[in-house]
Amino acid sequence: MRGEEKVKIIRTNFMFKEKLQKRIKTDLIVLHHAAATNATVEDIHRWHLQRGWAGIGYHFYVRKDGSVYEGRPIDTIGAHVQGFNARSIGICAEGNYDKEKTMPEPQKQAIIELVRYVLSKYPNCRIVRHKDLMATSCPGRYYPFDDIKREVMKK
Secondary structure, three states, X not given: OXXXXXXXXXXXXXXXXXXXXXXXXXXXXXXXXXXXXOOXXXXXXXXXXXXXXXXXXXXXXXXXXXXXXXXXXXXXXXXXXXXXXHHEEEEEEOEOOOOOXXXXXXXXXXXXXXXXXXXXXXXXXXXXXXXXXXXXXXXXXXXXXXXXXXXXXXX
C-alpha cells in the first residue's frame, strides 16, 4: 500500500472523556498547524480536554522532528474542523506557520508519507487546508501546502 511502509505511527492510548463515534464517510484530509511553536501531542490532548472536548481532536500529530503520533483513532469522528468532522481526517503539524517561515524537512517528509498512508486507506479523499473549509488562517501562511500536496501526488 502507498505510504504505509514508510510511516511509523506512535500509538498514544489517550483516554477520552466520552465514547468516540465511528465515521461513516471519509472524503477529506484536513491539514492544520498547532499554532504553537513547541507542543507535544500530550499538550494538544490536554488543551482540547480543557476546551470541553472528548480529547485531542486530530487523528494525527506530526512533530518538527518528523515523529508521527496517533491522536484519535483513524476511523472515528474528529474535532478539528466544525461542520466537516464527520467526513474528515485531521492531521496537525507542530508549529505556528503564520510566524515560522520554514517547516523542518523531517516534518514535511513525515506529513507527505502520512498523507500517502491515509490515502492508501481512504483513496477518495481530497487534501485541503483548515482554511479551505472555515474562516481561519490555519495552517498558516507559511505552511508548505502546495509542496506537500504536489509531493503526495507524485507517487
